[in-house]
Amino acid sequence: xxxxxxxxxxxxxxxxxxxxxxxxxxxxxxxxxxxxxxxxxxxxxxxxxxxxxxxxxxxxxxxxxxxxxxxxxxxxxxxxxxxxxxxxxxxxxxxxxxxxxxxxxxxxxxxxxxxxxxxxxxxxxxxxxxxxxxxxxxxxxxxxxxxxxxxxxxxxxxxxxxxxxxxxxxxxxxxxxxxxxxxxxxxxxxxxxxxxxxxxxxxxxxxxxxxxxxxxxxxxxxxxxxxxxxxxxxxxxxxxxxxxxxxxxxxxxxxxxxxxxxxxxxxxxxxxxxxxxxxxxxxxxxxxxxxxxxxxxxxxxxxxxxxxxxxxxxxxxxxxxxxxxxxxxxxxxxxxxxxxxxxxxxxxxxxxxxxxxxxxxxxxxxxxxxxxxxxxxxxxxxxxxxxxxxxxxxxxxxxxxxxxxxxxxxxxxxxxxxxxxxxxxxxxxxxxxxxxxxxxxxxxxxxxxxxxxxxxxxxxxxxxxxxxxxxxxxxxxxxxxxxxxxxxxxx
Numbered sequence: 001x002x003x004x005x006x007x008x009x010x011x012x013x014x015x016x017x018x019x020x021x022x023x024x025x026x027x028x029x030x031x032x033x034x035x036x037x038x039x040x041x042x043x044x045x046x047x048x049x050x051x052x053x054x055x056x057x058x059x060x061x062x063x064x065x066x067x068x069x070x071x072x073x074x075x076x077x078x079x080x081x082x083x084x085x086x087x088x089x090x091x092x093x094x095x096x097x098x099x100x101x102x103x104x105x106x107x108x109x110x111x112x113x114x115x116x117x118x119x120x121x122x123x124x125x126x127x128x129x130x131x132x133x134x135x136x137x138x139x140x141x142x143x144x145x146x147x148x149x150x151x152x153x154x155x156x157x158x159x160x161x162x163x164x165x166x167x168x169x170x171x172x173x174x175x176x177x178x179x180x181x182x183x184x185x186x187x188x189x190x191x192x193x194x195x196x197x198x199x200x201x202x203x204x205x206x207x208x209x210x211x212x213x214x215x216x217x218x219x220x221x222x223x224x225x226x227x228x229x230x231x232x233x234x235x236x237x238x239x240x241x242x243x244x245x246x247x248x249x250x251x252x253x254x255x256x257x258x259x260x261x262x263x264x265x266x267x268x269x270x271x272x273x274x275x276x277x278x279x280x281x282x283x284x285x286x287x288x289x290x291x292x293x294x295x296x297x298x299x300x301x302x303x304x305x306x307x308x309x310x311x312x313x314x315x316x317x318x319x320x321x322x323x324x325x326x327x328x329x330x331x332x333x334x335x336x337x338x339x340x341x342x343x344x345x346x347x348x349x350x351x352x353x354x355x356x357x358x359x360x361x362x363x364x365x366x367x368x369x370x371x372x373x374x375x376x377x378x379x380x381x382x383x384x385x386x387x388x389x390x391x392x393x394x395x396x397x398x399x400x401x402x403x404x405x406x407x408x409x410x411x412x413x414x415x416x417x418x419x420x421x422x423x424x425x426x427x428x429x430x431x432x433x434x435x436x437x438x439x440x441x442x443x444x445x446x447x448x449x450x451x452x453x454x455x456x457x458x459x460x461x462x463x464x465x466x467x468x469x470x471x472x473x474x475x476x477x478x479x480x481x482x483x484x485x486x487x488x489x490x491x
């Protein structure tokens with residue numbers, strides 16, 4: 001008995017000595033393709049420190065109080081964001097489950113039974129006669145087991161669970177970034193449509209006056225019925241455009257209602273023509289994207305999780321050593337249950353060494369390695385996607401800025417052309433078709449100028465999103481579960 005106890009103590013001491021060892025690869029973040037500078041320069045002055053993207057509330061860079069209010073409402077009531085928050089709580093709980101492997105497992109299984117043994121039961125001795133026996137059985141047994149984590153299976157499991165927790169936290173932040181960016185883009189689109197609606201409404205007023213002029217000239221025998229019909233056609237077409245713009249505005253308003261968690265039928269955005277300019281956006285260097293994008297951080301933490309699971313699969317090739325103990329009280333008479341003669345106990349250890357299992361462990365390890373390699377490819381793809389989105393935003397803003405300048409000049413040219421066409425028509429130099437053409441050209445150019453401003457604002461939103469919206473990877477570092485002594489006393 002003493003030898004057995006010494007062996008058990010030796011095993012426990014060796015477990016403590018090897019506590020820092022864990023089989024499987026040590027995690028190192030793989031390299032990803034990057035560059036030293038952005039290909040496209042922004043079309044604005046470099047951002048000053050005061051223009052930096054606000055942490056957690058990146059939309060404040062646009063300095064729009066109404067937008068700020070909608071974003072705060074989204075953070076409180078959006079159901080997709082609530083679902084992502086609950087998935088984070090689930091991941092945190094699963095990490096606590098993994099940490100439970102550090103502690104012994106204690107179970108109790110009380111029993112109270114009355115039984116009758118058959119008089120014809122088989123016996124191993126003929127000394128004692130076989131007779132029916134009716135008896136009570138009262139037990140209060142306990143069992144204790146503890147796995148010696150010699151090869152790091154438990155540690156790798158917790159490492160994987162913590163990496164998954166951090167990945168889920170980054171995914172929550174990415175969900176928030178995507179939703180808030182979508183809301184800001186819809187918000188600016190609505191006000192761009194408001195501006196377009198104003199342009200079309202002004203065109204309708206102008207065209208109505210033109211129709212009245214042509215009708216008066218027709219009544220006086222100066223203009224033909226064809227000219228009246230042509231102007232009426234232009235007016236009706238413009239009215240149709242107005243209805244379509246209002247329908248588009250309604251759809252974006254309904255989209256914002258969904259984002260802020262309000263029924264579309266009871267939500268409205270006050271009409272306000274867009275009068276804004278894209279703000280300066282601090283870019284930093286391309287390598288910053290690796291730390292500022294929550295989706296890239298989520299992909300990187302998934303790699304860490306898959307790497308730890310390779311360690312778990314590797315540990316399956318090594319022995320599994322457990323220390324076990326059991327004891328309790330047993331008596332046929334409940335009044336004698338709590339007494340020294342009723343006590344029983346047993347202690348032992350168990351070593352399980354996989355020998356042959358049809359290649360299951362080898363296949364599991366190969367699958368874990370393939371899953372890790374896939375996560376590396378996903379991570380590198382997410383980095384490339386991030387660079388693409390930033391470059392798209394920069395080149396888009398460059399092109400839109402230049403196009404906007406040219407388009408504003410085109411609007412002024414179209415206005416002068418309309419004035420000339422009106423004067424020439426009134427003077428009898430040309431037909432009314434020139435006036436109609438000039439009206440249509442002016443309306444098209446004014447609408448395009450408004451659309452370009454709206455596209456600039458939306459592109460600015462998505463550029464800030466592509467840069468991570470002021471987020472950085474340090475915000476998930478504290479999302480970890482560590483074993484604590486109090487867990488040993490928790491069910």
